[in-house]
Amino acid sequence: MLFLMARTTPPDETPRTPRPPKDEVRARVIRAAGQVFAERGFAGATIDQVAAAAGFTKGAVYSNFGSKDDLFLALMQAEVTTRVAAVERSLAATTDLPDALAAVGAELSRRDPTWQLLFLEFWQRAVRDPAVREAFVASRRDLRARIAVVVDRFLAEHPARTGWNAGTLTLVLVSLTHGLAIEGLPDPDAVPPDVVPRVLADLLRGE
């Protein structure tokens, strides 16, 4: 391996810093961690793999994160944030409840296994580790609350008399969606496409 005696003559150096962007490293590592962790699982993934996927080496990772766990937490933080934002966005796009919920459902259960895998990984840690659990629960509640706001508005506008309140209805939607994803991801044939709407129809059909 030869290093070219890189010259240092400043004169003609590119004005724009070809700098190895400061915290972009951090972002890239986190992104890479998302991929690798989703692919091999937290315990199954190695720091070297993450670093490589990000285009760096272990040193970069450890100079940005204290430990593997630290990296994991950072990833969860980032992922949850973007996730909540995505849901929020899809909710804002329409005023029609079924549409909105369908959008949320689609958002929550993207056929993309990556998110499901990661989410479950987070979940597992939350169940096992009280410290993680706190943050996890908070974000879940936040997510459900945001969806519930929309549901609530709809229920108010449409006096479809139903025994359901917004919170519980939201819980059912979110839970059902996740549960279906669990069945459907390894076995796509197992889940007919219109299950969620049909269930919702039954639930909202005034008593």
Place this chain on the structure above:
Amino acid sequence: MLFLMARTTPPDETPRTPRPPKDEVRARVIRAAGQVFAERGFAGATIDQVAAAAGFTKGAVYSNFGSKDDLFLALMQAEVTTRVAAVERSLAATTDLPDALAAVGAELSRRDPTWQLLFLEFWQRAVRDPAVREAFVASRRDLRARIAVVVDRFLAEHPARTGWNAGTLTLVLVSLTHGLAIEGLPDPDAVPPDVVPRVLADLLRGE
């Protein structure tokens, strides 16, 4: 652990072999694997831990299972079997459809965190590893099919006219229960106790 110095005099020897049970070792190892894997995760658990939990050493494990994965598959097999048996039992106990479905739901989503953790760990591996997936999908279909048979019988007996066929209804039930477990395990307050029966009531309320 006492082995009675079992005598060998054939005449009066206890008819039942006081022997250090042959394949009971296997059973104990599997049971221990269930606990340990659920507690630390598959990758996070060690063969030594499993062996110790079963009251043996690594040697016992490796003389009964070819590898860690092998043990894992065996565990899954066993778990599903006992699970199905439990469901069938709870269904046999009642003739009322809602009651029966609620019972099934309860059975499927016991607050027992062990099972949920374990199941989702299976799921993760299934999604990631094609070999595991095959076995996983097969046992899932088997599970749903068995439940569906009974649901079907009930639907036939109880002319509750509903747009749902047994298979889809079962899918919804199973999925919903799992999804609720995901929300409820880290955050018990999030899930009211009677959600499943209420949803089922709506779904079965004849159209």
Place this chain on the structure above:
DNA sequence: ACGCTCCGATACTCGCTGGTATTCGATACC
């Protein structure tokens, strides 16, 4: 009784991975 066989225990190997200490290069400041 006797020895054969099986299976669990013990001890060891070996690769791997998280973490650390150090080096090296470049940016930022003087």
Place this chain on the structure above:
DNA sequence: GGTATCGAATACCAGCGAGTATCGGAGCGT
């Protein structure tokens, strides 16, 4: 331009854990 600083690369280490080879003793057939 020279130097201090920061962050990534490299080299390295120690522990750990899956898997293996071997040992020993308990059943079982004869």
